Amino acid sequence: MVHLIDALHLGRPDVICIALVECGRNELLLVDSGPESVFEVVVEGVRKLGFQPGHVRHLLASHIHLDHTGGAWRWAKEFGTKIYAHPRGAAHLIDPSKLVGSATRIYGNKMGVLWGAVGNIPEDQVIAVEDNAELRFGSERFRVLYTPGHAQHHSAYWLESERTVFAGDIAGVLIHGGPPIPPFPPPDIHLESWKDSLAKIRLLKPFSLHITHFGKVADPIPAIDALENRIFDWADWIRQRFLEGRSEAEIIPEFERFTVQELLSEGTPVEDLATYERADPASMSVAGLARYWRKYHPEQVP
Structure with missing residues (x-):
């Protein structure tokens, strides 16, 4: 079963959504973490759903932008969570110095307020996952979908039992069932790759999408077409x-x-x-x- 947690970024609803998946008894999985600044909110969200944060064994990173996985290191440190990411992003979770430098050039002295602290994740807690890899967690099976276009290190994740794709940013931003719009931050935007990534998702004929900004998309194919x-x-x-x-x-x-x-x-x-x-x-x-x-x-x- 999939649950959604509003991370209440800067105290505001409907900006960053974290998905929690039940994989089995005492085995939970998050898709993305949000920035470190919302770590405590997400932890409390897990508790409010009736679960123990220490049972979050796995965290699938869509990509390493700070609004998505800036807080992943806290899950690794506090609860021993394993973090799964595309190889191009995994190295920056282990050593985030280049990521921090790039983000600081963009956000300057707003870094702390927006994203909180950034820390490294021990190498043995970061698992690099390639396109089409199959990941089994308890009773659930995920397939990794390498989906560049928004970022070179972007992956989506197909959950077969729910016929849903956890799409990160590749399926855009969609608020309260409104129109989907594309996020185009530097430096990795590549439109041709984005089109191919959407085609890959479309071929799966998903029943739904789960996006970080914001939540479940119940009618995915028209949304994908409109976004493209x-x-x-x-x-x-x-x-x-x-x-x-x-x-x-x-x-x-x-x-x-x-x-x-x-x-x-x-x-x-x-x-x-x-x-x-x-x-x-x-x-x-x-x-x-x-x-x-x-x-x-x-x-x-x-």
Whole structure:
């Protein structure tokens, strides 16, 4: 059975969702941990569901961005939890110095408030898992799906018994059943890989998705299709602004207005707009898409 825990990032609901899976008697699994700043909230969430945090034996990392697995080291340290991640991410869980350096350049003195502390995980508690690997935990069986596009170290996880995919960020951000939107943070955005990753998930014909921002998606194929269209539409919108001679700083407020209008046009309640922005900041998407165009298609931008 799958349970969901709202990590209440910065005290706000509906931004970061952690999945808890019952794998057997006294054997629990988390998909992602959230940042270290929400560790105690998630621990208490496990207790409120009637379980013991010490029974969380396994943690599947979708990828190593701090909002997803910045707190994984606390689970390893406090409860002996084993952490499973793509090989490209596993090394950075063992030695997070490069990850911290990169994040600090982006977030500066907000690092502690946003994400809490970052610590290393002992090598013997980190298991690197490749595409298509089968993981058996108690009565449950997961399959690893390497799903780059949002990040080079991104994996999703197929839980056969529930016919669901724990999709991290590759299936986008979707608040209260609203439209799915793509998070485009630097440095790894690659649209062509993202399209292939969505195709891989689509082929499984899942009954549902579980995403970190936010929760269960009960009608997955239309959501995947809508997300794929939006990925390329938004990327081209950014490209057009560069062709018009705009700088990144000039594009950010324009892009925020553009995305707000698109969300409103699809029936998103006004009160959900801030939650979308918290989960998927416009400034991050502009930076990520700027890097994508300049790195992979420099002939298409000035």
